[in-house]
Amino acid sequence: MKALTGIGPLYKEVRRRLLECLAGGEWKPGERIPSEPDLARRFGVAISTIRAGISDLAAAGVVNRWQGRGTFVARHDLHPQGFRFSNIYDTRGQKVFTEREITSFQRIAADGEIARKLGLAAAGSNRVCVIEAVLRSGGIAVATMALILPARFFPRLRAATMRQTGENLYALYQKSFGVTVIRMDEWVRARKAPAALARTLGIATGDPVLEVERIAYTFGDVPVELRRRTYEATRHQYLFSHDRLA
Amino acid sequence: MKALTGIGPLYKEVRRRLLECLAGGEWKPGERIPSEPDLARRFGVAISTIRAGISDLAAAGVVNRWQGRGTFVARHDLHPQGFRFSNIYDTRGQKVFTEREITSFQRIAADGEIARKLGLAAAGSNRVCVIEAVLRSGGIAVATMALILPARFFPRLRAATMRQTGENLYALYQKSFGVTVIRMDEWVRARKAPAALARTLGIATGDPVLEVERIAYTFGDVPVELRRRTYEATRHQYLFSHDRLA
DNA sequence: CAGTGGTCTAGACCACATT
DNA sequence: ATGTGGTCTAGACCACTGT
Numbered sequence: 278m279k280a281l282t283g284i285g286p287l288y289k290e291v292r293r294r295l296l297e298c299l300a301g302g303e304w305k306p307g308e309r310i311p312s313e314p315d316l317a318r319r320f321g322v323a324i325s326t327i328r329a330g331i332s333d334l335a336a337a338g339v340v341n342r343w344q345g346r347g348t349f350v351a352r353h354d355l356h357p358q359g360f361r362f363s364n365i366y367d368t369r370g371q372k373v374f375t376e377r378e379i380t381s382f383q384r385i386a387a388d389g390e391i392a393r394k395l396g397l398a399a400a401g402s403n404r405v406c407v408i409e410a411v412l413r414s415g416g417i418a419v420a421t422m423a424l425i426l427p428a429r430f431f432p433r434l435r436a437a438t439m440r441q442t443g444e445n446l447y448a449l450y451q452k453s454f455g456v457t458v459i460r461m462d463e464w465v466r467a468r469k470a471p472a473a474l475a476r477t478l479g480i481a482t483g484d485p486v487l488e489v490e491r492i493a494y495t496f497g498d499v500p501v502e503l504r505r506r507t508y509e510a511t512r513h514q515y516l517f518s519h520d521r522l523a
Numbered sequence: 524m525k526a527l528t529g530i531g532p533l534y535k536e537v538r539r540r541l542l543e544c545l546a547g548g549e550w551k552p553g554e555r556i557p558s559e560p561d562l563a564r565r566f567g568v569a570i571s572t573i574r575a576g577i578s579d580l581a582a583a584g585v586v587n588r589w590q591g592r593g594t595f596v597a598r599h600d601l602h603p604q605g606f607r608f609s610n611i612y613d614t615r616g617q618k619v620f621t622e623r624e625i626t627s628f629q630r631i632a633a634d635g636e637i638a639r640k641l642g643l644a645a646a647g648s649n650r651v652c653v654i655e656a657v658l659r660s661g662g663i664a665v666a667t668m669a670l671i672l673p674a675r676f677f678p679r680l681r682a683a684t685m686r687q688t689g690e691n692l693y694a695l696y697q698k699s700f701g702v703t704v705i706r707m708d709e710w711v712r713a714r715k716a717p718a719a720l721a722r723t724l725g726i727a728t729g730d731p732v733l734e735v736e737r738i739a740y741t742f743g744d745v746p747v748e749l750r751r752r753t754y755e756a757t758r759h760q761y762l763f764s765h766d767r768l769a
Numbered sequence: 770c771a772g773t774g775g776t777c778t779a780g781a782c783c784a785c786a787t788t
Numbered sequence: 789a790t791g792t793g794g795t796c797t798a799g800a801c802c803a804c805t806g807t
Contacts, residue, residue, distance in 0.1 A: 345785035467713035467756035510713035591804035
């Protein structure tokens with residue numbers, strides 16, 4: 278491993294190189310990465326510089342540091358707060374946990390709006406997987422969901438794979454496709470439920486529903502997922518936390 | 524200034540002491556704080572330790588560092604992204620800017636729910652200021668807003684003060700009352716507009732509205748503001764950004 | 770120019786986990 | 789006992805800002 282050659286600050290170069298190793302699969306989710314002295318030797322920089330690079334990744338949730346044990350690639354499964362991005366609550370403020378039932382799976386060409394939102398070239402590689410699902414809590418439908426995934430990031434994705442996947446889809450993206458989500462925007466709208474949706478959710482036509490359109494990004498602000506969920510809103514609310522200081 | 528005496532890591536003690544100086548008004552919003560060498564001498568620690576403490580505050584947005592100029596107490600006004608917490612957009616994704624018209628101002632005792640959400644002792648100091656307002660964009664009403672503020676944090680707050688305040692209320696809180704908001708939760712709900720609200724917003728009774736209940740916290744997770752906004756939702760949407768890596 | 774924060778180094782010691 | 793990350797130090801040089 279030759280020395281670093283970047284032009285900017287060394288620790289950013291270190292961060293970039295670490296991300297390359299992660300994206301390239303050299304260290305997989307859940308695994309320990311080399312110790313700080315090892316990385317310092319490997320990159321030919323001081324430990325403090327390695328630590329600065331890793332600190333950024335730790336702050337971003339890409340890796341987790343455990344004193345005495347090592348630094349581990351973050352896994353997007355088994356997160357108590359679900360990567361902090363699963364946010365549906367009932368009206369009493371109790372968190373609602375849902376199961377996912379996949380109702381359809383297809384591979385199509387993205388239309389203009391979706392291609393734009395996912396940053397897909399209009400011409401060539403605009404194929405997407407479209408997965409539709411119903412989210413249920415204790416058997417009761419709480420929301421419908423549509424996932425639109427750029428096919429080039431998710432080769433050979435099959436409906437069966439989606440069905441077998443447990444709680445967190447981002448764990449699947451990371452484990453099976455090497456796609457790590459680091460940032461997302463969510464657009465929230467209030468709507469009146471149309472008849473078909475109302476039937477699915479067991480509410481009256483025209484009852485209020487909460488529409489959440491999420492665009493998730495990987496490194497370099499590349500969109501990797503468009504997720505549209507429509508929640509029953511007479512008995513549920515959505516929580517967003519903005520925290521800046523731990 | 525005597526040496527630090529805390530039991531935990533030194534840099535956290537430094538952070539705590541810096542926050543004390545900020546909360547105590549020794550350094551006011553917009554002002555430069557002492558240089559890192561000065562602080563190192565003052566606290567009797569190495570510059571790196573000072574830097575570690577300041578880095579936390581900078582990450583939290585409490586201070587801003589400018590290479591060559593100094594470290595400045597963050598101001599909650601004149602923020603291009605409005606402290607990143609002003610989030611209403613039209614259906615085309617264009618940001619909507621609103622003016623605030625105060626319609627009522629009163630000082631009352633908080634009821635149980637509000638006292639609970641603001642962490643107020645049920646008995647004594649549960650007095651709150653309740654400010655109601657209409658938010659307009661180009662003369663068109665976009666939302667109604669109710670602010671509930673614990674009176675003990677905002678002594679002598681008057682309606683006129685609120686009316687004179689420009690864009691960002693958090694700038695007022697910080698400048699006039701020494702209250703710095705560092706974190707917030709937002710609960711989002713979809714509703715059907717009741718008749719009175721529909722009239723105010725110029726929509727039909729039963730049209731969908733977006734209700735956003737925000738609880739804002741200062742240092743130590745102390746709630747300092749309960750803010751309820753109800754947005755017209757046929758022509759507007761709300762944006763939440765979750766970013767973890769700069 | 771002097772002063773600021775930004776980066777980087779080399780080393781020390783501590784707290785924690787595993788062997 | 790060993791190895792890990794966590795903290796802290798003392799110093800160096802760089803990049804940027806103001807005078």
